[in-house]
Amino acid sequence: MKRTPVYGMMAEFDSPTTLVAAAHRTHEAGYQKVDAYSPFPIEGLAEAVGFHKNRVPLVTLIGGLVGGLSGYLLQYWISTSSYPVNVGGKPYHSWPAFIIVTFEMTILFAGISAVFGMLALNGLPMPYHPVFNVPRFAFATKDRFFLIVFASDPKYSPAETRRFLESLGGRAISEVPD
């Protein structure tokens, strides 16, 4: 995101309901660069702040396919072309025996890509983040709910935005230094 001395304007709410409502209103008011913070997942909050395309499933699918394919091809290549040997009279390409490893590889790769895909898309790890500059933000992982309008938002103006957030019933509104 664009670097400005100010990161954004943050307001605090005390229930999921108020937060979701506020998020909706902010979005309707034409703010695009908005985000909300909560101590647990809240249904509909992401949509409220205008988040729609979640790519995690796609990444996972690709991972799974790669894993499964490489698993089977590895076994196929080893048993039929790299060093084919007669094992107990079984054919070199004993596909029924290869299914299990293929399956496990699928799961393994899918799982790994799901997790690391999610982290990557979330831009984690990010131990430093401007929002931590707000002292009360420590409660975002306990029982407080926050809404932020980023300074990079075209409609952002310190005075205007503060007034707007107050109108939403947000408390302890503060400008987040970058």
Added chain:
Amino acid sequence: MKTEDENGKRRREEVCPGKKSTLDLDAARARIADTKGPEFWRSLEELAGSPEWQEMMHREFPKGASEWLDSVSRRGFLKLMGASLAMAGMTACTKQPLEPIVPYVRQPEELVPGRPMFYATAFTLGGYASPLLVESHMYRPTKIEGNDKHPASLGGTDIFAQASILEMYDPDRSQTINNLGEVRTWGNFLEAIRGPLSAQQAVQGAGIRILTPTVSSPTLADQMRELLKIYPQAKWHVYEPVNRDNVLEGAKLAFGQPVETHYKLENADVIVSLDADFLSAGFPGNVRYIREFAKRRDPDSVKMSRLYVVESATSSTGAKADHRLPMRAGEIEQVAELLSKFLEQGHPSDVFSSQREKFAAAVANDLRAHRGSSVVIVGDHQPPIVHALAHSINQALGNVGKTVFYTDPVDANPINQTASIKDLVADMRAGKVDMLVIIDGNPAYDAPADLNFADALKSTNVPVRIHLGLYQDETAELCQWHINKAHYLEAWGDARAYDGTVSIVQPLIAPLYNGKSAHELVAILAGQADPSSHEVVQSYWKKQHPGADFEMFWRKSLNDGWVESTAFAPKQVSIRPLPSISAPTSPGAQNAIEINFRRDPSIHDGRFSNNGWLQELPKPMSKMTWDNPVLVGPAMAERLGLKSEDMIEIELYGKKLTAPVWVQAGHPDNSITVFLGYGRRRAGRVGTGAGFDFYPLRQSATAWVATGVNIAKTGETYKLATTQGYQTMDTPVGQRPLVRTASLDEYHKEPEFAKEEEPPKDLTLYKPYPYEKEPYAWGMAIDLNACVGCNNCIVACQSENNIAVVGKEQVVLGRHMHWLRVDAYYQGDRDNPKAYFQPVPCMQCENAPCEVVCPVGATVHSSEGLNDMVYNRCVGTRYCSNNCPYKVRRFNFLLFQDWETPQLKMMRNPDVTVRSRGVMEKCTYCVQRISEHRIDSEREDRKIQDGELQTACQQSCPANAIVFGNINDPNSGVSKLKSNPRNYSLLADLNTRPRTTYLAEIRNPSEELGS
């Protein structure tokens, strides 16, 4: 080439060490010498025995792993190395260290490095020679084979001959000349006896006594005669605990002169054995007899012979019998009498007073129907009268000259050995003996108890006591002078086979410890100037074969392995009237418990007790190893409330000793059998302390059978090590068709009876592997009808494939390493069951269950259908063994191989990898032999001929029961057998498609007795 392979064990893979240890002999000898002879070994024995050691063992192997404690006394040296080596293996799987390679300075002409050579020689037991061909790698004898050209072998051997190679390399063998425990030189000895000898010259050697075992060596006999010429008053005594006095006396009784009796079993339609175990090692000529017997047991080609056995214990001969009658040894005499009676008069009626009468009558009728084509054989331990009776019966039936032959005795000095040693002890006690020379015997251990030889040797004043022997044994201990004897593979000599044929015994290797042979010692006594055994033997034969062509004659004799036309000519002897039939033994004696003393099937009279291969060799009937329990019949055991492994106290003539019991199916009632040769005090690391010594009960008057034993249960138990889990094919839910049998008639009616419906070839998703495209497809067929359970194949396999000995405790745990085992199964009446033998090597299944489950592909199939075992790839999951329905795989649970002892490294077959700890191993049809022959044949641009390539077990089998070859060749011997209707595969219903198959066993019972 000779590669010193010292750092073998630290090599990249620890399965390999020692394999290529084509050791520099001189270097090895030097190293053994450098370590100052005995100390080298003794120190270890002391270490093994010392309290610190025991304590250390406790720490290292806490209780519960107590097998170690015992293993120390057994195989201490080996165990000692265990830990360090294992570590070496663990750490050193990365880089191969630099290895030295040591060429000759002057290389012998005939030597092609890397190719074995074969030399003919002969092994002698009880005076009887077994002719051999010995394989030698870089002048190290490594494997013993029978001399296939020699009538007494025809390629077969017996277990003792096979195992004698280990005896040769035994690190416990005496390595020095000792005087009162001090190491001395041969020179010292020569000086020391010069005085006494000259003193004896004055008195014509009146004080000289020489005690030898049975001697058939013409040279030694000649030397002795020469010696007795010089010292007319000297006496030559002969004694062996397992002697043939009764045979001798029997012959005298019948013919008035000692004769050797031998048999042509290939001409015999009916064989009657009166307690004669003529199918097992130790019986003179057994190798040849097994061959002939097996030949006549083939139901397909020839008229199958019939075998009746009356026996006082259980033996493999009894197991092969068509009709077997268990009977106390003392009563067999009466059977013999009945037999001769019925032969003359026939049996009056068809009502029989007793089982034995019925049996005798039936046998008599059968014999009468086969005049001239029958034979009655009597066991060595039966009293003279029985032998005499047999002689008269054979005469009466006109068998002499057809199935029975008489010749001069093979024994060069045929005297009553028991009497002989009695005289000796008498003279000793009478102080008549100034110089006693004991050549290769251990009377202090095995002489009759009533003579108390050891005591005589100790207490009586025999000024000069000289012992020549392979070991510093119980007798050596009591002699001032001990001279370490050269092993027969180390020195020249000669000996007669059972038919009189003389074989020259030529050495395969220079004496490892500069041992001396009997020839050399006797030459010295005869005042000669220290000649070599070679000179002695050759000069004798020069006398026998004077003339210019001696060199020719000599070379030929060495080459063939026997001396032309030395076999005894058949001898015409006339039977003399026998003394009137002795009165039947009193009923008192009838009820008294009888004890049989028998030579041990594995270690004979005790001379082989330090031989690990033989100690661990399962005895044919009980599959017992490392011990000699008292054999008791089931009925008697029940009566006395005895179970196997119970300890009992045996009392005979006031002497008591305790020993464990083994309940042996088929053993006659009211009688017990004990095997001699165990309980040695000074046998060596392997033999000392193993089993129980029964010689103290053995009196000269009742050397083989005694009555009036008292038995009492002590309440303790004793762990015995058998290698076979169960000896029955019957389970609570039905019988398992492992060994398939039928009577001859049934077989003729239904030849295909053995064919269990095998699964069709298309019973699988997969299409079978195209073995038929290959030039070779290896297979094996084992004829259960021919196999007599002599165990020879097991020892041959052990020798060929560097198989480790594991010790009693490991056997108890079921960890013995034999690649090839011979299962013995009993069926039917426990008091007189039918018994069957089944040799079980790896089946080399085409659909091998073991291969599919191996995660690293350490066992896979070769294109020729071998179930390859790649030791260096094995990680040791043991899954293959679990999944092997035949349980033929063996696992190195601990470090079983000895990697340190230079002698044992020299013994190894360099063509077979030495397996180490954590590795699975098994039979591979002697793949090293297959490769060798394939390469040779390919170099000569031809195919391997049928029969040219033999597995170790096949080659050594006296019965030709094992046939191996190319099953892609329809004319090969194995293909022919596999097309025999009797051919079946074990556990065929599992569809493993084994390459090893069996030919069902056929018995030939008489109508009269029924099956």
Added chain:
Amino acid sequence: MDERIGQTEAGRAPVMEPGYTFGTVTDKISSIVLTRPTSNGWFLGFGVAFLLTMMMLYAIAYLFVKGVGIWGVTIPIGWGFAIINFVWWIGIGHAGTLISAILLLLRQSWRNSINRFAEAMTLFAVSAAGIFPLIHVGRPWLAYWLFPYPNSMGVWPQFRSPLIWDVFAVSTYATISLLFWFVGLVPDLATLRDRSTNRAAKIVYGILALGWRGSARHWDRYETAYLLLAGLATPLVLSVHTVVSFDFAVGIVPGWHTTIFPPYFVAGAIYSGFAMVLMLAIPIRKLYGLEDFITELHLQNAAKVMLATGLIVAYGYVIEAFMGWYSGNRYDAFTLWNRLHGPYRWEYYALLLCNIVIPQVLWIRKLRSRPIALFSVSLVVLVGMWLERFIIVVVSLHRDFLTSSWGMYYPTRWDWMTYIGTIGMFLAAMFLFVRLLPMISIFEMRTLLPEAEVKE
């Protein structure tokens, strides 16, 4: 979320006792980790477990020096304690993933308070299990040969072998379980980061939390990933014990070679897994006063699951026996006979008692809510499941096809030391876990509160 405090239908215990808020839930759970000093009881327990672990290491060291011969294994019983324990531990490991994955998919919100330590339990059980296949081989220093890597020998593993399948299945299972567990932890680590007052703790938890800040976007992706993992872990958890059962089912040994194995191994795994969960949950909720979170409902449900899976296992035994008789195969028939009358019959009867008879008391509702009773039943079940593996491994092997090769199996002290040692290792790990990480998923507990609902 379906169930909320107070909304529980009549007669049914709640998922969480009423009266909690976001704050109180957070504080109660996180305080367990953050309070100083550590109690002596903890040190005592951990100390004992640690000593047992050392004993295991000693036994293993001696094993490497001497070889597997120090164990009771032999021919024909090539596998002994090592494989029995391996299967036993892996089985126990199944509960964690099952609870966190399958119950998540089934939207069983009661899982929220037990999934965290169940997952931890899984991880430790799997690592305990993982030790055995490695050390039971004859040459452990070559065990890496089971992995396909381009070596200078030009040879590869043999992919038809169930042991290779094991390698892949178990390592996959371990990896996925670890990820699953960690992903679940991240938001709670963030909480600890923000709650803890100690600088060092802040940094450590901070690093582990990866800078989690609870952004709406993150939560959205997070939940998707979590759900996907659950979806992947579910077939995985079923496959793992299926594969383990193949170790036997693929073999031809009578008593191994049966098609019923996969389902009844999985059932057995869950059976023992839940037993272990209860054995951990019951003392923990008592010691740390978590009865409000791990309520009677959880005990009830866990007990019911055990009852159900126990019955499946029982069915497995019945079918095994029936087939032994019905197949008419002389070897299978004998295996059945041998279990009932052979030298190991008492082990078999004990197995039936532990796994089938005693657990039937769980039908009684009262008992299901009695911690002591449940604890004891779970213990019995764990013993029973160990015996089951003993019967399968040892009793099948010791008498197979050729009567000549029958044998007996006697475990040595080394077998026992290794086995008990792994239990010590498992407990030691558990002690560290409850001390250093939130043993109940805080953020998932928050979602159970009524105030968590967004009212329109």
Added chain:
Amino acid sequence: MQIFHRSTNTISRATIYGAVFLIAALLWAVLELQRSPYITYAKVARPQPVPFSHQHHVAGLGIDCRYCHTSVETSSFAGIPPTKTCMNCHSQIWTGAPLLEPVRESFRSGKSLVWTRVNDLPDFVYFNHSIHINKGVGCNTCHGPVDRMPLMYNENSLQMEWCLDCHRDPAKNLRPREQVFNMRYEPPSSLKPLTLDGKEYTDQMSLGTDLVKKYKLRTVTDITSCSTCHR
């Protein structure tokens, strides 16, 4: 409040995603080491009691391999010459050379020279020279340009994959039997064609394929069976 400095973001990501590559690199390094001369001694001359030069004796004096390695055609082991063989010539020439003193000493005392083995296979591998010679595998195919080695070293790794490389496709290395001991043999090329049995070959593969038939080589399946080399 902030716990971490801005930079930690980059650092943490770098560590996590960098770890992957690090591990990969390590594994690769191990596999390389496994095949390196450090393990295989390939192309590393060994210390020897006498600095014997194959270059001098083979290229210089033109002595045939079989003069010293006598059993190479008949036995598994090629054989290394006994001291006697050396002395055949060196009793006449270089009789005083100090370098040769160990040889003379050995001949006098009868104590063997102790060489360091150069082409050394592990003990569980059973290699047979005679059959390879017989099938048309040239000495220098495995032993390299021995005639250019002042000090002896093994040309190749002698690792299993190296053996397999040829056993899986023998054709690429076979040559006419009479060329086996020819150190300067070159495979046929369009420049230097080779005529055998009246047929002209301009490339190794066509020659090799014919020799495989001519010398009756066993199938690849046969010679890649484990028991071909391991017993």
